[in-house]
Amino acid sequence: MIRAENxxxxxxxxxxxxxxxxxxxxxxxYGLVGPNGAGKSTIIRHLTGIYRxxxxxxxxxxxxxxxNPELKSKIAAIPDDWFYFNPSSVRDMMKFYRGFYPRFSMExxxxxxxxxxxxxxxxxxxxxxxxxxxxxFWLTLxxxxxxxxxxxxxxxxxxxxxxxxxxxVMGDVSQNGMTVLVSSHNLRELEDVCDHVGIMxxxxxxxxxxxxxxxxxxxxxxxxxxxxxxxxxAELPVLHASKLGRVHTLIMRMNAQEAEERVAAYHPxxxxxxxxTLEEIFIYELxxxxxxxxxxxx
Amino acid sequence: xxxxTSFFNATLYKKNLTRFWPLWGLxxxxxxxxxLSGMMMYLNGDLRVKATDFAQAYYGGVAYFAPVVTLxxxxxxxxxxxxxxxNPRSVGMMHALPIRREALFVTNFLSGLTMVAxxxxxxxxxxxxxxxxxxxFSAGPLFLTILCIFGEGLFYFxxxxxxxxxxxxxxxxxxxxxxxxxxxxxxxxxxxxxxxxMIFGLQSRVYTGVADxxxxxxxxxxxxxxxxxxEQVPIPGQPNATESVLRSVTLENAWVIAVYALAGLALLxxxxxxxxxxxxECAGEVVxxxxxxxxxxYGIAALCALGGGQLLYVMLFNAFxxxxxxxxxxxxxxxxxxxxxxxxxxxxxxxxxxxxxxxxSLRGLAIVAAGCVVVCCFVGFDLLGIANRVPSxxxxxxxxxxxxxxxxxxxxxxxxxxxxxxxxxxxxxxADKDYMRGKFRNPPVTSENDYRKHTxxxxxxxxxxxxxxxxxxxxxxWLSQERMQEPGTYDNLLDRFVNSTEMxxxxxxxxxxxxxxxxxxxxxxRSGNGFEFSSRELxxxxxxxxxxxxxxxxxxxxxxxxxxxxxxxSMFFWYSVKDIEELANRDNINVYLRPGMENTIAALKxxxxxxxxxxxxxxxxxxxxxxxxxxxxxxxxxxxxxxxILPEAVTEGAALSDDANANPNSAPQTPAESSAASMx
Numbered sequence: 001m002i003r004a005e006n007x008x009x010x011x012x013x014x015x016x017x018x019x020x021x022x023x024x025x026x027x028x029x030y031g032l033v034g035p036n037g038a039g040k041s042t043i044i045r046h047l048t049g050i051y052r053x054x055x056x057x058x059x060x061x062x063x064x065x066x067x068n069p070e071l072k073s074k075i076a077a078i079p080d081d082w083f084y085f086n087p088s089s090v091r092d093m094m095k096f097y098r099g100f101y102p103r104f105s106m107e108x109x110x111x112x113x114x115x116x117x118x119x120x121x122x123x124x125x126x127x128x129x130x131x132x133x134x135x136x137f138w139l140t141l142x143x144x145x146x147x148x149x150x151x152x153x154x155x156x157x158x159x160x161x162x163x164x165x166x167x168x169v170m171g172d173v174s175q176n177g178m179t180v181l182v183s184s185h186n187l188r189e190l191e192d193v194c195d196h197v198g199i200m201x202x203x204x205x206x207x208x209x210x211x212x213x214x215x216x217x218x219x220x221x222x223x224x225x226x227x228x229x230x231x232x233x234a235e236l237p238v239l240h241a242s243k244l245g246r247v248h249t250l251i252m253r254m255n256a257q258e259a260e261e262r263v264a265a266y267h268p269x270x271x272x273x274x275x276x277t278l279e280e281i282f283i284y285e286l287x288x289x290x291x292x293x294x295x296x297x298x
Numbered sequence: 299x300x301x302x303t304s305f306f307n308a309t310l311y312k313k314n315l316t317r318f319w320p321l322w323g324l325x326x327x328x329x330x331x332x333x334l335s336g337m338m339m340y341l342n343g344d345l346r347v348k349a350t351d352f353a354q355a356y357y358g359g360v361a362y363f364a365p366v367v368t369l370x371x372x373x374x375x376x377x378x379x380x381x382x383x384x385n386p387r388s389v390g391m392m393h394a395l396p397i398r399r400e401a402l403f404v405t406n407f408l409s410g411l412t413m414v415a416x417x418x419x420x421x422x423x424x425x426x427x428x429x430x431x432x433x434x435f436s437a438g439p440l441f442l443t444i445l446c447i448f449g450e451g452l453f454y455f456x457x458x459x460x461x462x463x464x465x466x467x468x469x470x471x472x473x474x475x476x477x478x479x480x481x482x483x484x485x486x487x488x489x490x491x492x493x494x495x496m497i498f499g500l501q502s503r504v505y506t507g508v509a510d511x512x513x514x515x516x517x518x519x520x521x522x523x524x525x526x527x528x529e530q531v532p533i534p535g536q537p538n539a540t541e542s543v544l545r546s547v548t549l550e551n552a553w554v555i556a557v558y559a560l561a562g563l564a565l566l567x568x569x570x571x572x573x574x575x576x577x578x579e580c581a582g583e584v585v586x587x588x589x590x591x592x593x594x595x596y597g598i599a600a601l602c603a604l605g606g607g608q609l610l611y612v613m614l615f616n617a618f619x620x621x622x623x624x625x626x627x628x629x630x631x632x633x634x635x636x637x638x639x640x641x642x643x644x645x646x647x648x649x650x651x652x653x654x655x656x657x658x659s660l661r662g663l664a665i666v667a668a669g670c671v672v673v674c675c676f677v678g679f680d681l682l683g684i685a686n687r688v689p690s691x692x693x694x695x696x697x698x699x700x701x702x703x704x705x706x707x708x709x710x711x712x713x714x715x716x717x718x719x720x721x722x723x724x725x726x727x728x729a730d731k732d733y734m735r736g737k738f739r740n741p742p743v744t745s746e747n748d749y750r751k752h753t754x755x756x757x758x759x760x761x762x763x764x765x766x767x768x769x770x771x772x773x774x775x776w777l778s779q780e781r782m783q784e785p786g787t788y789d790n791l792l793d794r795f796v797n798s799t800e801m802x803x804x805x806x807x808x809x810x811x812x813x814x815x816x817x818x819x820x821x822x823x824r825s826g827n828g829f830e831f832s833s834r835e836l837x838x839x840x841x842x843x844x845x846x847x848x849x850x851x852x853x854x855x856x857x858x859x860x861x862x863x864x865x866x867x868s869m870f871f872w873y874s875v876k877d878i879e880e881l882a883n884r885d886n887i888n889v890y891l892r893p894g895m896e897n898t899i900a901a902l903k904x905x906x907x908x909x910x911x912x913x914x915x916x917x918x919x920x921x922x923x924x925x926x927x928x929x930x931x932x933x934x935x936x937x938x939x940x941x942x943i944l945p946e947a948v949t950e951g952a953a954l955s956d957d958a959n960a961n962p963n964s965a966p967q968t969p970a971e972s973s974a975a976s977m978x
Binding site for chain 1: 307308310313317385388389394395397398399577579
């Protein structure tokens with residue numbers, strides 16, 4: 001289990017993490033979403049042992065991450081700007097990682113060579129950004145981690161390679177029980193792979209649920225009210241309402257059954273719950289904290 | 299890695315060495331060229347060397363070459379192995395690896411130290427090979443050299459490592475490193491300049507050297523020396539001909555390097571502590587530690603105020619100030635403020651990585667301004683009473699006094715009364731400081747004849763205190779005939795002091811068991827002859843001079859005489875000195891023969907070094923030269939001038955440095971310097 005408890009981190013007086021708390025259950029794929037500057041990369045650097053928190057706890061599997069090489073040998077991470085030594089080839093970097101990660105698998109290395117089809121003798125600097133990202137996945141997955149931490153992992157990958165990479169990751173999750181924590185702006189992509197989601201804003205995790213719970217906590221209801229009562233009743237706890245013709249689309253913070261029951265009191269001609277996408281949940285959850293939604297949607 | 303307690307990672311070590319091979323490879327290549335050229339010379343038969351020659355070369359390298367080379371090269375190696383700390387991407391990758399900071403530190407340090415050692419190892423191996431080839435191999439000097447080079451390498455790389463952890467910017471590393479290494483001498487120079495131009499009596503001091511030990515490169519080069527012992531041996535087949543043969547070489551003060559190596563270990567501990575404390579996110583910052591930022595900001599401001607302020611003052615105000623040895627407080631404060639503000643904002647810009655640092659900076663600027671004002675006033679008004687300090691007899695171990703072109707040593711107990719008398723002169727000089735400053739602004743000498751009434755003289759006194767400190771004062775004085783007749787003036791007191799019978803004998807060191815005359819010579823200008831006294835003659839001639847001194851025929855110092863009355867005959871005596879550490883066991887005195895020195899003249903005539911014809915005065919000698927010169931001007935064309943006139947002009951200059959009448963501006967200030975000047 002990956003756990004951060006009330007983590008505070010200050011950079012020159014700016015609180016980048018302001019009591020952030022998150023929990024990613026073992027074997028889960030935890031999506032961490034949030035606007036720019038929310039603190040996603042900062043908390044990831046704590047989880048990988050790069051930063052030391054000012055206060056709070058950062059633990060994986062019940063152990064503190066900071067200066068814990070035994071634990072860190074089970075954690076692999078791909079930051080948004082993966083670093084490699086210049087002018088190293090893929091093979092050079094493989095040897096480097098192999099010297100640090102005791103479970104580094106050469107067998108897997110050879111297998112993934114076929115998947116990524118990158119000449120291992122090529123200097124990484126001369127590869128495209130997308131290919132460099134593939135190298136990062138190639139070497140990271142060979143470390144055979146129990147915990148994989150990814151920061152904006154598939155930026156720069158083409159759609160086919162994205163699917164390929166996610167397929168490899170999900171394979172490890174299902175076969176080895178690997179826990180994945182992934183931060184991304186690409187909500188649609190996370191929706192496909194994550195089973196848990198945390199939403200960060202201003203240094204805090206403001207919402208953390210399983211995807212199921214999240215979708216159950218908010219509902220999108222399409223309603224047509226009878227003649228003469230075309231406005232949304234003020235008593236309804238609506239987060240957001242829009243109208244197209246006579247059809248009202250209401251977003252409410254409750255499950256579908258409760259929403260339908262509440263609306264039924266107004267004898268609607270039509271009342272139908274429609275599933276919310278993660279993107280919509282994200283928009284409406286953060287809408288209340290004065291967030292410029294359009295900037296983060298892809 | 300593998301283990302939680304591992305302190306070394308072989309993969310990282312190898313990676314560092316393979317990544318940065320051009321650095322150590324090129325250095326080793328260029329370093330190896332020196333012994334390689336020696337090998338080539340040996341193979342050509344042009345090189346004949348012995349084991350002592352190798353030892354001399356090794357020790358010379360340790361003392362003078364290695365400190366400078368390693369100073370620079372260690373900085374490059376540190377920039378290489380610690381470069382990952384300065385980039386957020388690389389520091390993220392390295393710190394995310396399953397390895398503790400200790401292991402990262404140890405492994406990177408060892409790989410850097412290996413990079414420092416490789417070129418030296420290559421050079422050492424080639425030198426050893428060359429010595430084996432030439433049959434001059436000697437293990438002792440080589441072993442000592444290896445130890446010393448390792449010690450120097452350890453110290454320099456450890457200090458570069460400490461500097462590496464203070465900063466978060468790869469370019470700031472060498473800047474801080476060199477600043478640390480030369481901060482002490484720089485501050486010594488700046489503070490000495492500042493105080494000597496502000497406090498009466500500290501004039502003309504440039505650099506004290508008290509903090510040289512904080513600048514190891516300077517200290518090693520000054521104190522660690524190869525000591526070579528030569529022997530004169532007859533050249534086979536050439537009767538009466540000898541040659542110098544190097545018999546043995548030792549490395550003096552090699553322990554200094556060992557001490558610095560230990561200091562390097564301490565710095566290494568400090569560097570590790572900094573690493574433990576260091577935050578990864580400081581990559582890119584000029585100063586990595588938050589607490590170090592105000593130190594950096596105000597430290598740079600202080601350095602700029604002290605150095606730049608004095609420079610500005612010299613550029614803007616000194617040209618209008620006749621008394622260039624004295625800073626005026628208000629203009630100096632203005633100059634220091636400007637320079638300090640530039641330093642403060644410059645440092646702030648580096649720290650903030652932006653030019654927009656002016657907003658909200660008034661408080662900091664006010665602190666800098668207050669610092670400048672406080673320092674200037676504190677030193678300018680001499681709140682510690684430095685200028686007025688005259689140590690009591692009880693405080694001093696001995697006193698060294700330079701005046702009247704001579705150096706005197708006074709010891710409490712036997713010389714208590716003399717020291718007391720001198721203290722009276724010293725107090726009178728201090729009491730008249732305003733008069734003296736006025737004289738410097740309006741010099742009394744405007745024509746040739748004024749030199750008969752006024753003269754310029756330097757007095758330097760150093761009290762060596764029992765507590766190990768020294769009180770060193772230097773006074774450029776104007777003396778006048780008029781004031782010399784006026785009791786209580788420093789002119790009068792100084793004249794009475796210097797020309798007392800007791801001080802005359804002290805000048806000769808005759809009968810003083812601390813001074814043992816070792817050798818001496820005589821220079822007779824008329825004949826151009828020079829003779830060296832035998833040890834028996836030395837005793838005889840010194841006794842004769844002492845007898846003349848007692849009879850008041852020698853030693854009367856005439857402050858205003860232009861050496862017209864002394865003969866063109868001078869003697870020079872060297873002494874070995876016991877119990878006075880700062881003299882480095884040597885002292886000397888220059889004695890000009892005067893009319894009336896019957897005992898000395900008789901002794902010299904008896905020895906055959908002097909005739910009646912040689913007894914002409916300096917002024918008569920000058921006339922002879924002038925006549926000779928004018929004849930040569932007529933006889934020679936311009937191309938011959940340098941060959942004919944110049945050597946005599948030099949001789950004339952030497953003659954002018956009479957013990958009684960040399961120009962005090964050019965007067966040597968220590969016996970060693972006096973020796974050099976007189977010998978020239």
